[in-house]
Amino acid sequence: MIVSSKEYTIHQVSYTIRSATEQDAKNLSEVRLQVDGETENLDREKGEAYIDEEGFKNLIQEDTESPNNLFLVAEIDGKLVGFARCEGSKLKRMAHKVEFGVCVLKDYWGYGIGKTFLRECIHWADTNGIQKITLSVLETNEKAIRLYEKLGFEVEGVLKNDKKLSDGRYYHTILMGRIFK
Template sequence: MIVEGREYTVPGLRYVIRSAKPEDAEALSAVRLQIDGETENMDREKGEAYIDAEGFEEIIKTDSDSPVNLFLVAETNGRIAGFSRCEGNNLKRTSHRVEFGVGVLKEFWGHGIGKNLLQESILWADSNQLRKITLSVLETNENAIKLYKKLGFEVEGVLKDDKRLSDGNYYHTIVMGRIQKLVDQ
């Protein structure tokens, strides 16, 4: 689905959150690769499950045409600083649910980009009768967990020893969800 862009201004940075466009594909490929190398909070190490520009073009087209998918980018000065996706499906039993994922370049951390990508996704989900948003977060990503709780997400489960990081240790993945309370009409 495509949504209208919204501008944000914070001290030292102005950015727009908008739907991804096919012309973003090449930059998205590079940004995703860079993010994967900047933090261990992602599922992948740098270079794993690489998606090239053509792959991103296809994802953007699919998401733009789907009422249960949303692909957002945060753009500042013509440059993509981060992105998020909500991915749903058309199965009757789970069509009310989408899974959220986000990535922000490290140089742009602390400017509210991840928070605003999530808030835009929540607004979209709520206005499109998508009752539930789910996400997964590494147990050590305490700032993200605090943010998710602040925005109405609850811990639904723990995947024990789910990821092995560069220190050789295993860490838990926290599964969280936010359920919109729909009012009967």
């Protein structure tokens, strides 16, 4: 699905949140690869499950055509600095919900881009008949967990010892959901 472009300014930094287009595919591949190497909050290490330009073109096309998918990008001065997706299911029994995922380049943390992505996704879901948004978050990502709770998400479960990080220790993944009434 396509949504209207919106401008935001936080801490003297202006950015645009808009739907992804096929022209973004190459940059999205590069951003995803970089983000994967900047944080352990995501599922992948740098280079794992790599999506090339063609793969992103296919994702963007699928998300644009599907009423249950949304693919947003954040842009600052013409540079992509992050993206978020809501991915729904074609199965009737699960067509009422979407899964939210987000990544922002580390240099742009602290400008509210992730929060803006989530608010835009919540608004989109609320106005398009989506009944539930789910997400998963690493137990150590306390800032994200607080944000999700503030925006109406509740813990629905915990996957124990779900991820092994670079320190050799195992960490839990928290499953959260927000139900629209």
